[in-house]
Amino acid sequence: MNNEGKKPRKNLSKPGKILINLLVTAVVGFIYFYMGLPAINLQSPDFYSFIFVLCLAYVASALVTSGFRDGKTSGKARVGDYFRFIKQQCLPVGIFMVLLVVVALVGQVISLPIFRAGAYRDLLTVEDGTFAQDISQISFDKIPTLDRESAEYLGDRQMGTLSDMVSQFEYSNDSTQINYQGRPVRVAPIDYADLIKWFTNRGEGLPAYVVVDMVTQEANVVRLQEGMKYSFSEPLNRNIMRHLRFQYPTYMFDTPQFEIDEEGQPWWIAPRVVKTIGLFGGTDIKGAVLCNAITGESTYYDIADVPTWVDNVYTPQLIMQQYDYHGTLVNGFINSVLGQRDVTVTTEGYNYIALNDDVYVYTGVTSANADQSNLGFLLSNQRTKETKFYSAPGATENAAKASAQGEVQDLGYTATFPLLLNIAGEPTYFIPLKDATSLVKSYAMVNVAQYQVVTVASSVAQCEQNYIRLLSDKGITEPEELPQTTAQGTVAEIRSAVLDGNTYYYVRLDGEEVFYSLSAAKNELAVILNVGDKVTIEHAATESGSSILEGYSLTIDGRAASNQADTGEDTAQPAA
Template sequence: MTFLSGLLHNRLQRVICVILLTAGLTWLYLWWRILDHTVSAYFQAGGFWLGLLLFLSGMVPGRDGSRKAGRLEFMAGALLMLLWLFLAFVYGITTADDKFQAAHAEVRDAKMEQIDIKHIPSVPKTFAKYKGDKMLGQVPNFSYYQMGDYSIQKIDNELVWVAPVEYNGFFKSLSAKTVTAYVKISAEDENAPAELMSGYAMKYVPSGYFSGNIYRHIRADYPSAVLFEASFEPKDDGSPVYVVPYGHYEKYRNVPYVDGVFLVDPESGTIEQYGTDQVPAFVDQVIPASIADTYNTYFGKYKHGYLNTLFGKRDLHMPTTWEEGDEVVAVFDQEGNMSWFTDHTTLDETSKSLVGYSLINARSGKFTYYGGQTVSSSGLANGSAAINSVNKTFLKDQWTGASPTLYNIYGEETWFVPVTDGNGLLRELALVNAKNPQILAHHKNKASAFASYKNLLVSFGSGQMDPTGSAQQKEIQGRIVRVSFVSEGADLRVKWMMDNSDKVFVVLESQYPYAGFLQAGDQVRVQYVDTEELVVTASKVTNLTVNK
């Protein structure tokens, strides 16, 4: 009692105790949350409470009953609380320009580059999860574990979904001690089975506890680094690696930047640090999805400052949001480089209009926004409109579209939409033209879906749309050496080979009424769109033998 009484009346001792108590509790909080040990983090976590305790301490009377000596504590506490409240609720408003500049977007008044359809994944995450989750039962002591997050990446030049096995709770982690497996599913072959990659002893994982937690493991050696979400990215030889991006904040804790990655061997615990320009080639994801989504929001919202978001709202647009999450989707270009894609729409959440779309390179962070006159004059439909078209098509089956992604296919901006049932099982693959959502092709396999879509583009090409884009319009004249006829509903599909070309030419009778009369030996002149594929669709056919 004598000590407490003395402490209450000795202001210097009281202030020291308040500071030490707040610092200790703040350190404990940062340790528990595995946050960075920086000045801004300490102030954000403990600044208000330090101010409040000093404020209250200043109100305690001295030995003579006077409160005059406590005015300094009182004022210091009040100022700390006001500063904390300003930084927490007001200062962020003043950083709108800095947030817009952080996105550092290059605006292009053009279409994205045409994609090779081989690099379009045909397996959506829901179907990958359906396949992968069933593999958990093959893991020894499977009750100790649960499946982790699924992410798509390139391994040994093939696009695959991978998901690590994770601990299923604290007590089960004590029994399991290590994580022994992960799941790999082809993203390019919808018929390929899931693979269980087992035989590992991973001690450092995101679901681990205490020193076994991968973030806490890094934090022990790098206390001040700002850590972003980890991605699981096995090497080409199958060995497991966790990629943990790190960075810093500017403008207090309002604007995040990625500075590099930590590569963690989950078995040995070895940590390798790389700057953004030194990351090994096998790593696809340096910029995490959360940062890509944040930068898209900054770019669409703060072009004309904060006040414009309240009044006027000039040029405001926002990335599309989805109920199932995944605001940004991983896409891969011709060389297999990964980018984060999302489309931008108006502030009206029910809008079906596309005002632009973006690609953020997942390694370099380069932000490219495709907008301007090219997009606005095209009247493109956004991802919600594409999903709506697909859902109406499969209304009877109660199948729905998932994870719509925009590509430049055959020179046309096209939504690629996997179609799944209520269990997440892949049923069809649909292609929806962004200019005219009524042009919708679908099939159970990717090759047939693209062939049908190409036929539709040619059918609608006359006067309504240009299906060529960057593909080249060509003409060839020669003799038919083989011909085949296949019924396609109420229509007839005719295929033939010519003596002076290795391509297979296709036309529908509805496009060319004389197609059913073609036969071997006929001389024909064919105009077609050269997409560098073996099977090409004829846009115009003239049978020179019968002059039709």
């Protein structure tokens, strides 16, 4: 082949090569930053990965633009050119990469707990609390009766009832527990069903979010006047993580949580993560960015200034991690490994409890041996990180779950993770029991100190009443006055039934719709009760939606029968 007439290829100048190398590196860096979203922060491990990728991209580009393809250059000349190239361009980049690795390694070493045990121990301040004083008894109409799985099942099922949404959107299965207008609820955004649905609906945004009441088990889809433009289901610039990264390139964020304010406005709460020990150790929260899910407007607040309606700043995982440092390093690092004197750790799992319009995370505390007994438990405010330890030796959460499941083993119900309550002054595990479809069917209460003391009932109110009676029968507490009220009127209807060998009379008063159940064994006058009698009935406090309430005592025309008949005493008392 005749090469005559061909102009020799003109090699790029050195500045031109460098410019191309830098341009290629910038393109690779932009793609990596857009996809990986690393924080431009020396305390972020992702930042070192980002810089390392940039260095590799520059070296690879420089090898391509080195000009070693000239066929007229001899082999020895090529080798010489190669080493000169390494010296001139790659060597400085290589030295920078080595320094980067050294900084990361040194930063990791000086952040280890073995050198900074005291600093890790003091990440979390833990005060001792008095359970009966700090934890007030919660009304049964405010006790959450669902766990996360059950709540999300109900939320997903509610989406299926909306014909205009179900083909375009789906439930996100990423709910957050909050206090909303004084009630414990779980809120979750909806997502685009797929990429095509995103493309056709992105102009209007996500039109609704889902609220599941943790007490009544009602799920509602709340429609918005203007759709949410910023969420995790957005693939491009309006993806909430990408939106926050472009606004705050140097901040390290924990996973943003979806919340609504007291007016129902949707927000993303993005906790700002900092490292407080060495370069990479002592993870903590310094503040939070609140991003409006509709407009994308964001505001940063230091931790002391976060609005009170926000419920999720410190995650349960972070609080439990910090307590584990606090509990294991209480007497130094060596003791945490060898002697383990006074070493404590959190148990597996956690739950939430609403106190004073804040959400507290609950978890048990056990010894380092992780045996089947708890030493006590923690309650930590998820907005302020105020944490208290309550001494309450007793069963672990898993032991309590097993005790509750044993009461309904014939039904095959499974126990959810317990919620800690104050019932009659006693630390008590409250455990919803659900069937194979994740629907809650009954409730159990298990005494923390004596987990063989357990009651199961189909309603929260009934479970509470039975549990208080059992505490009194076992001598754990003094006889308590059960939550009750009084009904007076004329008997309009009487029905009877035999349950578990005991006769019960169901009495409806004139002008009312509910029936009062009266045990003949505890209320002998119920046997001679007639329609038209004027009566006074002491009964359980009204439970929302209940058509039958338990009656404790009955009075007919001044003659009374208390509910102590089962003790063998003569319960009839003359009227005062």
